[in-house]
Amino acid sequence: QVQPVESGGGSVQPGGSLRLTCAASGFSLGNHGMGWFRQAPGKEREGVACISMSRRLRTIADSVKGRFTISTDNSKNTVYLQLNDLKPEDTAMYYCATKQDFGSGCSLMGASYTSWGQGTQVTVSS
Numbered sequence: 818q819v820q821p822v823e824s825g826g827g828s829v830q831p832g833g834s835l836r837l838t839c840a841a842s843g844f845s846l847g848n849h850g851m852g853w854f855r856q857a858p859g860k861e862r863e864g865v866a867c868i869s870m871s872r873r874l875r876t877i878a879d880s881v882k883g884r885f886t887i888s889t890d891n892s893k894n895t896v897y898l899q900l901n902d903l904k905p906e907d908t909a910m911y912y913c914a915t916k917q918d919f920g921s922g923c924s925l926m927g928a929s930y931t932s933w934g935q936g937t938q939v940t941v942s943s
Contacts, residue, residue, distance in 0.1 A: 851915050
């Protein structure tokens with residue numbers, strides 16, 4: 818069963834950093850397009866970053882551009898989301914999503930993905 822597993826969330830002060838990890842359980846990420854999403858209470862799910870199967874294409878949402886980066890370590894079968902200069906409005910549950918044989922690009926639309934993790938909570942407050 819394809820099941821990405823997120824970790825690395827926590828509570829930080831504004832301006833702090835976290836690195837979220839999405840590990841593949843039971844499958845290889847090598848032929849999967851990957852996306853990171855977040856959802857705050859009472860708000861719609863938002864795509865924040867994605868990376869293509871080739872790992873050559875990365876897309877970052879305007880709301881987090883310049884602060885968040887997405888990367889992979891295929892040897893560890895892992896995708897990372899680096900969160901820098903965190904703001905209270907970044908507080909949300911963060912989810913990793915995957916789709917096998919995604920194609921040449923990636924997407925910040927949740928409907929593009931077929932497998933989702935359980936999420937990891939990020940809380941930013943002073």
